[in-house]
Amino acid sequence: MVLFKRFFASVFLAVVYASVAEAAPWPESSKHATHRSRNVGRGLQLEVFHPDTTFKTFGTGLEQPVSFTRAVNGIEDSAMTFVQSQLNIPASDVGFKSGYTTDTGKFAYVKQYHNGIPFANAVANIAWKGDKVVSFGSSFIKKKKIAASKPTVDVKSIIPKAEQALDGKYNDHPPSLxxxxxxxxxxxxxxxxxxxxEEAxxxxxxFVDAHSGDILSVTDFVADASV
Incomplete structure (x- = not known):
């Protein structure tokens, strides 16, 4: 029973990004969202938001069609095909992030995409035992109001602003959209x-708006690693 609880708790946490492990095992269908403020840098207050997450379990497991389990790229194709079927979305809306196998099962993580660009906080995951899906979590959104996919603010122009606001220096890690x-x-x-x-x-x-240049959110690697 302890292993069972840990199995489902780890799957849910990967999607919701919240400290809620004590509630496992999760009910058949549940929704969670996180929304909080964070003070960073030189007194900058920003929102940290993760959209509603739906989490489902499938009892002893949900059989997948043979075409899923015999996919050419294994766990990657199986995960993406399963997400498409569950959410009724096209293949272009899903991108594989990572996956791995343990003694207790297989796990895969994907991101939502739009015009080839991933969402930072709209993700999903799948867990299998054998060839059966036992849980599925998703924070994918209905794409209604989405900013244009081509930036109107050059990334180089916003680096000085981010450096000043966050009291540091750009570390040359390749920026992304x-x-x-x-x-x-x-x-x-x-x-x-x-x-x-490094000194501090x-x-x-x-995350800097590619159209307005405003800093919208941050991930604090140091604080989050210490949780």
């Missing part, structure tokens, strides 16, 4: 850059 789901359900296009201050012991990942 990602969508960020906002509390009102919209999705902003963001430049994602890392700002670090801070290390942030900043």
């Amino acid at each position: 990602e969508y960020l789901v906002r509390p009102d359900g919209s999705a902003s296009l963001t430049h994602v850059i890392q700002i670090r201050n 012991g801070t290390w942030y990942e900043a």
